[in-house]
Amino acid sequence: MLPHNMRKPTNLMLVSVLCLQLMIVLMVMMMHLEQAHAQHVRSFPFNYKAQVDQIIQTITRGSERGKVYELLAYIADTFGGRLVGSKAYDLAAQELVRNMKQDGFENIQLQPVFNVTHWERGDVEELQMLEPRFIRRMEVMALGTSPGGFIEKAEVVVLHNFEELEAINVRGKIVLFNFQWNGYGNSVIYRSRGPAEAAKKGALACLVRSVTPFSIYSAHTGVTNFDENGHKIMAATITVEDAEMIDRMVRRGQRVVLSLRLNCQNFPPITSYNIIGEIRGSTKPNEVIVVGGHFDSWDVGGTGAMDDLGGIMVFYEGIKTLLKLGMRPKRTIRLVGYSAEEFGGGKFGGMSYVEHYRDQLKDHLLGVESDGGPFKPLGFEFTGGPRGMNLINQIATGLLSSINSTKIVTGGGGADVNPLRQVAGIPTMSPYVDDQDRYFWFHHTRADTMTVLNSDDLDLLSASLTSMLYVSADMDERFPRD
Amino acid sequence: MLPHNMRKPTNLMLVSVLCLQLMIVLMVMMMHLEQAHAQHVRSFPFNYKAQVDQIIQTITRGSERGKVYELLAYIADTFGGRLVGSKAYDLAAQELVRNMKQDGFENIQLQPVFNVTHWERGDVEELQMLEPRFIRRMEVMALGTSPGGFIEKAEVVVLHNFEELEAINVRGKIVLFNFQWNGYGNSVIYRSRGPAEAAKKGALACLVRSVTPFSIYSAHTGVTNFDENGHKIMAATITVEDAEMIDRMVRRGQRVVLSLRLNCQNFPPITSYNIIGEIRGSTKPNEVIVVGGHFDSWDVGGTGAMDDLGGIMVFYEGIKTLLKLGMRPKRTIRLVGYSAEEFGGGKFGGMSYVEHYRDQLKDHLLGVESDGGPFKPLGFEFTGGPRGMNLINQIATGLLSSINSTKIVTGGGGADVNPLRQVAGIPTMSPYVDDQDRYFWFHHTRADTMTVLNSDDLDLLSASLTSMLYVSADMDERFPRD
Numbered sequence: 001m002l003p004h005n006m007r008k009p010t011n012l013m014l015v016s017v018l019c020l021q022l023m024i025v026l027m028v029m030m031m032h033l034e035q036a037h038a039q040h041v042r043s044f045p046f047n048y049k050a051q052v053d054q055i056i057q058t059i060t061r062g063s064e065r066g067k068v069y070e071l072l073a074y075i076a077d078t079f080g081g082r083l084v085g086s087k088a089y090d091l092a093a094q095e096l097v098r099n100m101k102q103d104g105f106e107n108i109q110l111q112p113v114f115n116v117t118h119w120e121r122g123d124v125e126e127l128q129m130l131e132p133r134f135i136r137r138m139e140v141m142a143l144g145t146s147p148g149g150f151i152e153k154a155e156v157v158v159l160h161n162f163e164e165l166e167a168i169n170v171r172g173k174i175v176l177f178n179f180q181w182n183g184y185g186n187s188v189i190y191r192s193r194g195p196a197e198a199a200k201k202g203a204l205a206c207l208v209r210s211v212t213p214f215s216i217y218s219a220h221t222g223v224t225n226f227d228e229n230g231h232k233i234m235a236a237t238i239t240v241e242d243a244e245m246i247d248r249m250v251r252r253g254q255r256v257v258l259s260l261r262l263n264c265q266n267f268p269p270i271t272s273y274n275i276i277g278e279i280r281g282s283t284k285p286n287e288v289i290v291v292g293g294h295f296d297s298w299d300v301g302g303t304g305a306m307d308d309l310g311g312i313m314v315f316y317e318g319i320k321t322l323l324k325l326g327m328r329p330k331r332t333i334r335l336v337g338y339s340a341e342e343f344g345g346g347k348f349g350g351m352s353y354v355e356h357y358r359d360q361l362k363d364h365l366l367g368v369e370s371d372g373g374p375f376k377p378l379g380f381e382f383t384g385g386p387r388g389m390n391l392i393n394q395i396a397t398g399l400l401s402s403i404n405s406t407k408i409v410t411g412g413g414g415a416d417v418n419p420l421r422q423v424a425g426i427p428t429m430s431p432y433v434d435d436q437d438r439y440f441w442f443h444h445t446r447a448d449t450m451t452v453l454n455s456d457d458l459d460l461l462s463a464s465l466t467s468m469l470y471v472s473a474d475m476d477e478r479f480p481r482d
Numbered sequence: 483m484l485p486h487n488m489r490k491p492t493n494l495m496l497v498s499v500l501c502l503q504l505m506i507v508l509m510v511m512m513m514h515l516e517q518a519h520a521q522h523v524r525s526f527p528f529n530y531k532a533q534v535d536q537i538i539q540t541i542t543r544g545s546e547r548g549k550v551y552e553l554l555a556y557i558a559d560t561f562g563g564r565l566v567g568s569k570a571y572d573l574a575a576q577e578l579v580r581n582m583k584q585d586g587f588e589n590i591q592l593q594p595v596f597n598v599t600h601w602e603r604g605d606v607e608e609l610q611m612l613e614p615r616f617i618r619r620m621e622v623m624a625l626g627t628s629p630g631g632f633i634e635k636a637e638v639v640v641l642h643n644f645e646e647l648e649a650i651n652v653r654g655k656i657v658l659f660n661f662q663w664n665g666y667g668n669s670v671i672y673r674s675r676g677p678a679e680a681a682k683k684g685a686l687a688c689l690v691r692s693v694t695p696f697s698i699y700s701a702h703t704g705v706t707n708f709d710e711n712g713h714k715i716m717a718a719t720i721t722v723e724d725a726e727m728i729d730r731m732v733r734r735g736q737r738v739v740l741s742l743r744l745n746c747q748n749f750p751p752i753t754s755y756n757i758i759g760e761i762r763g764s765t766k767p768n769e770v771i772v773v774g775g776h777f778d779s780w781d782v783g784g785t786g787a788m789d790d791l792g793g794i795m796v797f798y799e800g801i802k803t804l805l806k807l808g809m810r811p812k813r814t815i816r817l818v819g820y821s822a823e824e825f826g827g828g829k830f831g832g833m834s835y836v837e838h839y840r841d842q843l844k845d846h847l848l849g850v851e852s853d854g855g856p857f858k859p860l861g862f863e864f865t866g867g868p869r870g871m872n873l874i875n876q877i878a879t880g881l882l883s884s885i886n887s888t889k890i891v892t893g894g895g896g897a898d899v900n901p902l903r904q905v906a907g908i909p910t911m912s913p914y915v916d917d918q919d920r921y922f923w924f925h926h927t928r929a930d931t932m933t934v935l936n937s938d939d940l941d942l943l944s945a946s947l948t949s950m951l952y953v954s955a956d957m958d959e960r961f962p963r964d
């Protein structure tokens with residue numbers, strides 16, 4: 001045992017040492033905490049949290065709430081379907097440009113697209129059943145590039161696939177392709193190639209069951225592709241209901257005789273144009289993220305609000321919001337309304353863009369397209385390298401959970417941005433949306449109108465895309481190709 | 483302790499007594515089991531198990547599988563929509579009667595229905611928008627009883643309810659009722675009464691948003707009711723899409739001007755007929771269960787396969803199956819295809835039946851109607867007394883679990899059997915089917931065709947109804963009113 005007087009200093013020393021140790025521990029802990037906190041608020045992608053929250057707030061709940069729907073509805077309602085080469089295409093384009101100017105878009109231009117298919121529907125589309133029962137008016141829509149004509153009466157041969165076309169004599173008959181829906185890709189081949197193949201076998205005309213998984217007596221038009229110098233016959237779509245009825249009649253041994261009249265017409269190719277506007281990058285304006293959809297639509301009464309004006313307007317709203325908030329990213333975000341997608345996929349507007357910017361494609365970082373329905377967003381579809389995939393995954397999961405837009409799936413792109421990837425290896429992206437099947441219920445019909453769309457969902461989609469694009473265009477790193 | 487020799491007998495006696503007791507217990511148990519078993523196989527409704535199983539087996543998996551669809555499709559496809567008073571109604575009726583004869587139906591008759599509304603659609607139904615945008619062809623369908631006419635141009639006033647009609651001057655204008663769907667009953671009032679009320683206020687014509695919860699540019703016709711000596715104006719339905727678009731245009735301050743032409747026509751009333759056939763009861767033929775639906779349909783391109791030929795054919799198949807199997811119930815099951823339901827609910831065919839059989843209604847036990855879509859059955863809707871309710875509950879839960887048709891809900895009936903209840907207190911029943919909302923997607927449209935229906939579901943529905951009807955018509959007890 002130590003002497004008593006020795007104890008106190010020892011205890012004091014001990015306490016002092018302990019206090020010192022505790023202080024050091026606390027300081028270290030606080031430093032760690034502060035570092036962690038600093039890392040949390042400042043490291044990528046969390047350093048964008050405040051901006052992204054502001055974008056989401058402004059578009060979904062703030063001053064921009066409902067604005068996508070409002071302008072989209074105004075243009076769609078006022079000008080109607082925008083078949084390429086039509087007056088409606090030009091008038092609606094002028095309105096879009098007028099709005100771009102008013103909203104401060106930069107480098108607005110109408111970029112020429114040469115040698116575009118020019119076809120007009122005309123005002124006569126008549127299909128009648130003469131046998132076994134007279135039906136005065138069956139729904140029928142010419143397919144794009146179909147010639148006009150008149151068949152007073154002809155018997156129908158029903159085919160279910162291309163194999164049957166090889167096996168059955170269709171000469172002098174109207175062919176009806178009544179295929180079973182098996183996803184869009186497996187079904188649309190009958191619309192795009194059925195008439196050309198039937199023509200080769202001597203058919204008088206070709207009717208195609210509408211390409212849809214669900215119908216309320218809904219005819220779906222679309223383009224058909226005849227061979228360059230091949231024989232052209234009238235090509236038109238009928239409803240699922242009529243295709244199935246005619247099929248049943250023929251299977252019962254009833255002879256089905258139809259009359260078909262179309263006055264659609266093919267004209268020499270025209271020069272059309274893509275509509276372009278952007279928010280110029282603050283420090284690296286030559287590095288570009290290109291976004292958009294196609295401005296043309298079908299012409300069958302619907303207004304192409306879903307396919308694809310809505311696809312453009314969700315991006316439009318994003319650029320408008322960034323301009324309004326003064327949130328200019330380091331790099332340029334360029335909006336393109338592509339021409340003539342409906343007549344050739346990316347062959348016209350998409351390829352034309354690529355050719356126009358061919359020497360600048362090395363600085364095109366990302367191609368983004370919305371052409372699968374401007375519905376409620378769930379996340380993003382992406383085609384690119386693993387670093388790019390990892391990056392958008394980080395942005396989505398780190399910043400977009402408040403609007404449930406965090407799912408990343410492979411397969412992003414679209415007809416008009418795929419040329420960017422094919423020609424220059426640029427990654428492509430598209431929104432991953434809810435209820436994708438529903439898109440095909442309205443696709444290319446009289447029902448493609450504002451009624452399909454929901455204002456809150458449009459806001460969410462715009463907020464989701466704009467957040468992703470702003471971060472991708474502003475971050476220190478250049479969006480990677482690998 | 484007992485002497486040794488005394489022990490054995492005692493043990494033996496004990497064992498014997500125990501054995502005897504055990505035997506008695508076992509015998510009693512067996513008797514009980516046998517009784518229970520006998521009760522199980524013979525008591526109501528289980529005494530019908532074998533017959534019901536045979537009905538279900540025959541219709542859903544045996545020789546009758548697919549037969550409802552087959553005959554229904556043949557009549558629907560071959561004769562088309564059956565507006566009352568039309569040639570199609572007569573031709574299809576002849577075909578149904580021909581089939582009834584062939585299938586051994588008894589007491590086949592065409593029962594006159596007097597003083598039936600006679601209206602014809604004509605072949606011109608044109609609605610164009612002149613301002614703010616020219617639209618050459620908007621979908622439009624005259625409402626039943628609308629006069630024809632031509633309005634070269636008139637401005638549209640959009641109303642959302644009857645209150646607005648009181649507050650807004652509509653004189654010289656075309657009224658559009660763009661109500662919100664709020665269930666069929668709350669919505670159909672704008673179709674049935676909107677035009678009459680608008681006429682009173684001096685409107686030139688009345689357009690009504692289609693009565694449907696969902697649209698793919700689908701116009702839904704139906705009857706409208708003008709006051710007996712009231713002023714009649716053109717009354718027509720347009721699609722949800724167009725109603726919403728016109729509403730948006732007007733809210734934007736755009737003046738909407740339309741042109742409307744209809745050549746529909748009202749004619750003096752006609753005599754039509756209900757189509758009747760039955761399986762005669764074996765011992766109590768004067769006691770009747772009356773089943774069916776309405777034979778007339780709308781005339782807008784669809785074939786009325788869903789509304790309501792399918793409703794009739796599920797019962798038709800049931801009677802046919804009973805006749806074929808030689809399973810004649812004690813009481814009569816009478817099938818009625820009612821006339822002119824579309825023009826007056828039960829006012830024509832339904833009331834006419836009641837008046838014709840007025841002195842026999844005391845022996846009408848049950849009125850059954852299928853007019854809510856011949857879809858997959860879940861059970862039955864019933865309106866009657868607690869004993870009747872208990873009875874069908876016993877039959878359904880006891881015998882129909884193999885086809886999941888056991889749910890009993892209140893509210894059974896229909897426009898054509900309700901007069902039986904209203905006039906004579908007869909219980910009424912209808913099938914309770916899956917996915918009832920879907921019915922209104924196709925109701926009164928060009929899409930009311932076989933494509934809506936599914937052969938297996940039709941078989942199930944027919945099997946469910948036939949089982950219930952057979953037991954109800956054959957059981958010892960008379961189906962109770964209380």
